[in-house]
Amino acid sequence: MNVSTMADMMAQGKQPEVLFWVGAAGSYDDRAKKITKAFVKILDMAGVDFAVLGTEESSTGDAAKRAGNEFLFQMQAMTNIEVLNAYEVKTIVTCDPHSFNTIKNEYPGLGGKYKVYHHTQYISKLIQDGRLSIDDTNLKGKRVTYHDPCYLGRANDVYETPRQLINRLGVKMTEMKRNKSTALCCGAGGAQMFKEPEKGDMDINVLRTEDALETNPQIIATGCPYCNTMMTDGVKFKLKEDQVVVKDIAELIAEANNL
Amino acid sequence: MEKYVPNIFFALILIAGIGYFVMNVRKLIRNIKLGKDIDRTDRKPERWKNMAKIALGQYKMVRRPVSGILHIVVYVGFILINIEMLEIVIDGLFGTHRVFQPILGDTIYGFLIGNFEVLAALVFVAVIIFWLRRNIQRVKRFWSKEMTSWPKNDGNIILYFEMVLMSLFLIMNATDVNFQEAGAGNVVSQFIAPWFSSFSHEELHTIEKTAWWLHIVGILIFLNYLYYSKHLHILLAFPNTFFAKLDPKGQLDNLEAVTNEVKMMMDPDADPYAMPEEGAEDEVPAKFGASDVTDLNWVQLMNAYTCTECGRCTSSCPANLTGKELSPRKIMMDTRDRLEEVGKNIDANGGEFKDDGKQLLNDYISPEELWACTSCNACVQECPIGIDPLSIIMEMRRYLVMEESAAPQELNMMMTNIENNGAPWQYSQMDRLNWKDE
Numbered sequence: 233m234n235v236s237t238m239a240d241m242m243a244q245g246k247q248p249e250v251l252f253w254v255g256a257a258g259s260y261d262d263r264a265k266k267i268t269k270a271f272v273k274i275l276d277m278a279g280v281d282f283a284v285l286g287t288e289e290s291s292t293g294d295a296a297k298r299a300g301n302e303f304l305f306q307m308q309a310m311t312n313i314e315v316l317n318a319y320e321v322k323t324i325v326t327c328d329p330h331s332f333n334t335i336k337n338e339y340p341g342l343g344g345k346y347k348v349y350h351h352t353q354y355i356s357k358l359i360q361d362g363r364l365s366i367d368d369t370n371l372k373g374k375r376v377t378y379h380d381p382c383y384l385g386r387a388n389d390v391y392e393t394p395r396q397l398i399n400r401l402g403v404k405m406t407e408m409k410r411n412k413s414t415a416l417c418c419g420a421g422g423a424q425m426f427k428e429p430e431k432g433d434m435d436i437n438v439l440r441t442e443d444a445l446e447t448n449p450q451i452i453a454t455g456c457p458y459c460n461t462m463m464t465d466g467v468k469f470k471l472k473e474d475q476v477v478v479k480d481i482a483e484l485i486a487e488a489n490n491l
Numbered sequence: 492m493e494k495y496v497p498n499i500f501f502a503l504i505l506i507a508g509i510g511y512f513v514m515n516v517r518k519l520i521r522n523i524k525l526g527k528d529i530d531r532t533d534r535k536p537e538r539w540k541n542m543a544k545i546a547l548g549q550y551k552m553v554r555r556p557v558s559g560i561l562h563i564v565v566y567v568g569f570i571l572i573n574i575e576m577l578e579i580v581i582d583g584l585f586g587t588h589r590v591f592q593p594i595l596g597d598t599i600y601g602f603l604i605g606n607f608e609v610l611a612a613l614v615f616v617a618v619i620i621f622w623l624r625r626n627i628q629r630v631k632r633f634w635s636k637e638m639t640s641w642p643k644n645d646g647n648i649i650l651y652f653e654m655v656l657m658s659l660f661l662i663m664n665a666t667d668v669n670f671q672e673a674g675a676g677n678v679v680s681q682f683i684a685p686w687f688s689s690f691s692h693e694e695l696h697t698i699e700k701t702a703w704w705l706h707i708v709g710i711l712i713f714l715n716y717l718y719y720s721k722h723l724h725i726l727l728a729f730p731n732t733f734f735a736k737l738d739p740k741g742q743l744d745n746l747e748a749v750t751n752e753v754k755m756m757m758d759p760d761a762d763p764y765a766m767p768e769e770g771a772e773d774e775v776p777a778k779f780g781a782s783d784v785t786d787l788n789w790v791q792l793m794n795a796y797t798c799t800e801c802g803r804c805t806s807s808c809p810a811n812l813t814g815k816e817l818s819p820r821k822i823m824m825d826t827r828d829r830l831e832e833v834g835k836n837i838d839a840n841g842g843e844f845k846d847d848g849k850q851l852l853n854d855y856i857s858p859e860e861l862w863a864c865t866s867c868n869a870c871v872q873e874c875p876i877g878i879d880p881l882s883i884i885m886e887m888r889r890y891l892v893m894e895e896s897a898a899p900q901e902l903n904m905m906m907t908n909i910e911n912n913g914a915p916w917q918y919s920q921m922d923r924l925n926w927k928d929e
Contacts, residue, residue, distance in 0.1 A: 233927040254923070256914040265926040272927075286924040290913030298866050299902045300780065300888030302746045304909060306753040309745075314757075337742035342750065382867040387741025413872050414554075417809040422866030426905035426915055430863040433814030440809075 233272060237286035238319045248283040250354070251321045253335065255328035256291055257457035263464065264457035267327050270486035271351050277491060278364040282325075288315050294334040299423035306342065309334075313344035323347045325354040327482060329383035329456045330421075336388070350384055352394040352455050352481055359400070368402030370488045376403040377447040379440065379463060380415035381456035394455050397481050401488050406447040416440045418454075418462035425458050441466025445476065452478045494586075501583035501707075508711030515718040519796060522834040526789030531734040538733045541877070546732040551875040555803065558624070559875075561617040565653070568614035569725070572607050572660065579707055589670065601675025608664060608679040615657040622650045632802030635811075637821040642721065642800055649722050652713050656706060663702035666695045724799035728876040731797040734790050735877035740868045743885060746779065780889025783850040784830045787886060794878040795827035804870035804880060810863040817863035819870035819880035825855035826883060852887060861887050862899055 241248055252275070257264040275282050293308030316324075324346045326332050336348035349357070358364040378398055384390045391412045398405050410416045419429065419436030429435055441463055444452045452463050463478045479487075531538075544550050549566060553559035581590050592600045624630045625646060633646065664670055665683035677684070687695060717723050724731075755761050781787050784795075804819035805811050811818050829851045837844050852858075864884045871879050891897045898906070905915045913920045 235924070235927045237924070254926075256916065259923045259926060260914060260916055260918045265929065268926055284924065287921055289923055290920065291909045291915060293909070295915050296906050296909050297743060298885070298888075299898060299906065300885070300890075300892035301898075301906050302749045302779065302889055303753065303893060304906055306745065306749050307756075308909065308913075310753055310757055333739075333741040337739050338745060341745045382865070382869075383741050386868040386872050388739050414807065414869075416807075416812070417865045417867035417869065419809060419865060422864050423902055423905065424865050427862075427899050427901040429813075430810070430815045430817075430859055432810070432863075436809045436813050436865065439813055 233269065235272060236283045237288070238283045238321070239286070239288065241283045242319065246281075247320065249281045250323045250325050250349075251316070251319075252282050252284050253292075253324050253326035253328075253331050254284055254289060255326055255331045255457070257461075258327055259289070261457060261461070263460060264327075267457055267460070267480040267482055270480065270491070271327050271482040273486050273491035274355060274358075274364065274482060274489075277489060278358045280358070280363070285315065285319075292331045292334045294330040295423045295426060297334070297338070298421070299426075309339055309342050309344065313339060313342055316344060316346065321346060323349070325349040325351055327351045327455075327457065327480065329381040329387070330458070333383045333387050350388075350390060350393075350455065352384075352397055353390065355482070355485060356393050356397060366397070366400045366485055367488050367490070368400060370490065371451075371484065372402040374401075374403045374451055375447075375449045376401070376405050376451045376453050376484075377408055377444050377449040378405065378411075379408070379418065379444060379452060379454040379459055380412060381454060381459045382415070382417050382421050384455055385415055386413055394453075394481055397485065398453055401484055403451070406449065408443045408447055410443055416443060418456075418459040418466075420458035420462045425461075435466075435469075437462035437466040438469050441470055445470060445472060449476055451484070452476060453481055453484060454478065455481050498584060498586050504708065504711060505580065505583070508714060512714050512718070515715070518834060518838075519718060519723075521837075522830050523789050523792045523796065525785050525830070525833065526787050526792040527785075529788040529790055531736075531790055534737055537737055541735060541737075542729055542733040545735075545875070545877055546728040549875070554873065554875070558621075558801075561620055564610075564613050564617040565621075568610035568617075568657075571610055572614075575604070575607050575660075576710070579703070583707060589667075592673075597673060597675040601673075604664070604676030605678040608661065608676065611657045611660050612679045615654060615661075618650050618653045618657070622647065622654075625650070632806040635802060635805060635818060635820070637818055637824055638800070638802070642824065645720050645722075646800070648716075649720065652709070652716070656709050656713065659702045659706040659709065663699055663706060666690075666699040666702065668692055668695055668699075721798065721800045724797050724876060727793060727797035731793055732877045734793065736879055736882075740871055743882075746889070748779070778890065779893035780891070781883070781886040782852040782890045782894070784826055784833055785844075786890070787826070787883060791879070791883055791886075792826070792830055794880075794883075795823050795830060797876060798823040798827065798878055799876075800824065801875070803873040803875065804878070807869040807873045809865055809867060809869065815860075815863040816857065817860045819884075822856060822860070822880045822883055823878060826851060829855050852890065856887065858891060858897065861891065864888075 238251065254268055258268040290312055291308050292312065293305035296308065297305035324335055329350060332348055332350045335346065355364065376398060378395060380391065416439065417436060418440050444463065454460055454463060460478055460480060467473050467476050467478060549563050552562050578589065578591050582588060625633050661680050661683055664677060664680035666687050671677055671681065671684050687698065690698065778786060784792060800820055802820050808817060808819050833844060836847055861884055866881060868881060871881050908915055908917050912918060
């Protein structure tokens, strides 16, 4: 895949229109890498001039902050901000709602002020600007439900944009009983992704997967690599992996457009 | 002289009732001020708007339609019927009887009292339904672990108070012979009056007077009950919604003391051996995060007093729904109970807090509860009066991690990885772009 880094760009004296913040999951996690690649294909299709930080990107510090380690968070944040500001980055897009929330809301107070998009918002903007269209025939009629990532939904009130994209796919969308501001967490937020859950009756991702399965979907769509992992595990736990797939909206759009 | 005894008696109980309440309100304010300072006076128009919408307008209540609509009935009834208090106080102080009746004339007075009567009846019915939901239908959120003993009784006592007060108001009107004969405003009480038809005028007058006195005494007792009860929300909901966080819910504050230290560490020109300037204030706080109520800010403490234990937060908390120990409502109740304990300690020790060997962490809230939180903001979203339990949980995690290094082992590994290789997992930072060639 042809992906430029900010360093490459700078060497050529160029400034990309947007920086793609890949995030740790999108860089290292095998499942999330597929989301990253799908989004890159979409950016390429729309002719977006973008770059990544590559090896200069480091953890946003979101997980450290939510685990209570404010020192580590601010160390990470300030290091990242120094890099971003050195490259004079103005606009950032990311497939990770946690990075989105942290860079958008928590970096400005530490000197990092950027226009930050979640990838669903950026794709929506590309469509509005006439740079991208979605083929609504390939996924036509598929039964889809959408799981709201907490850090996109409640945390930042982005509920409609992902749904509008899903509706452009020509699929049959059914809401779960808990949706939008009442959506149940997948269980990964607040650094839970990196630890075993506390003692309880069941795991949160299983409960949320049950919500999703009640809508009898073929596809559980979401917009977060961590939600993706949790829901995929939930579907496996429920022995439904033959009938239900968990997909990021970027993957669905890439699939719809035969990318 | 003897003829003024009731007036004097009335004045005395009024002064005592309001005086004791004011004393407790001052204690309440003092306790809230034990919290750390935080500036929530910016963006005033938005704050007024939130207060009007959420507290006055009850707009978040109807997220749960049944309890929401019933609550609005009781709320509107409570506010409007209290207008009648003005007349009751004047009558009590000056020995008049329905002083506004001749002033306003039968039409207007009858219209007002008629509305109050309808509201009183509606409140009575709503309160009965509330009681049934709590005790017969046993709505789950009223039967959680933290809802035993006092919190459980408190919920019911408030309902009994309202039932009795509304009944007394209607009985007082039903047994007022002149009021019934005038026939203006006795919309509901005309149907209660026949229950008393066997009594003489004399007896009716005694019943009316008794109901009148019990009603006003009951209201004064109820007023003073507030401080000891979750029912304080009827007052605190207003400042609580005004001072609530306006930033996106996902935004956590950046600890300023940490920012200063990190900036120092990252500044290549900083002299690591530099002595603090003479007279320079030591900006590093004694403690990072919160282990006790006095480490929290005053808005968080006000949140705790405002909580009315409805449990909408807990009933939407993913951790609680899956059987974990965490309950956002309990976080708020614990914070309030500990704050009350600290306040009583200060009262008992002449205005000075004496170490009691206890704190909010461990003695009230366990690390297990704190670590179960997914920071999903469902509790914050659901609170009908803008309470933020998540901010307290995060503040206490900060204490556990930055002061005690007491994070779960897996989180320590995650943080070590971020420190060493810039990712929560153990991958080399040099491999960050490998995906493009895979």
